[in-house]
Amino acid sequence: MGFLDTLLGRTKPVRPNLDVLFAVPTAAQNSLAGLGFEATGVGAVCFKAAEGAAAGRSRADVRELLTLDRTQEVELVDDEFGFTWAVCRQAVPDLSALVVSLHVVNTTLVEAGFGAMLLCTAIGFRAGERRLGLVYLYKWGTVYPFVPRAEPSRDNALELQIGAAIAADLPTESDVSRWFPIWHAPVP
DSSP: OOHHHHHTTOOOOOOOOGGGGGGHHHHIIIIIGGGTOEEEEEEEEEEEOOSSHHHHHHHHHHHHHHTTOTTEEEEEEEOTTSEEEEEEEESSOOHHHHHHHHHHHHHHHIIIIIGGGEEEEEEEEEETTEEEEEEEETTTTEEEEEOBOSTTOBOHHHHHHHHHHHTTTSOBOSOGGGOOOOTTSSOO
């Protein structure tokens, strides 16, 4: 960062710490289980697909790597905002294995040069009819909970409760204005 960057208010982006994802199973066991939430076996990595042949190769690499594990289904889904979701679905939920698969997707995209295009990773949980997505934001290196009700409503009180509960195990996003709703995501 140079003087001009500081003067113009530019900040250096936080380098993603993908290892944060490995702390999710501990947070789920320590905090979410007490609130009745269990993993659904569904997680997704959201990224902005680049143009050209390299983007196609990266999509193929992600799909090939994830289909090596026959305990889950993998699909690439484009949303209405132009983002691509690499969705991992397990027949029998195994949160630790899901986190490893999501980490592989992230690492593959970073190594293919698309790290700057990563948006978030979301992991789904349920407690009866209540749904929860733990969302990891790459640009900030933090996690926040998203608890949807019928769009455009969300359970803010429960989100704050979960945010406080997971803070001991995960770097929780302190700026709630960054707790973006992911209404049409394949998770939660």
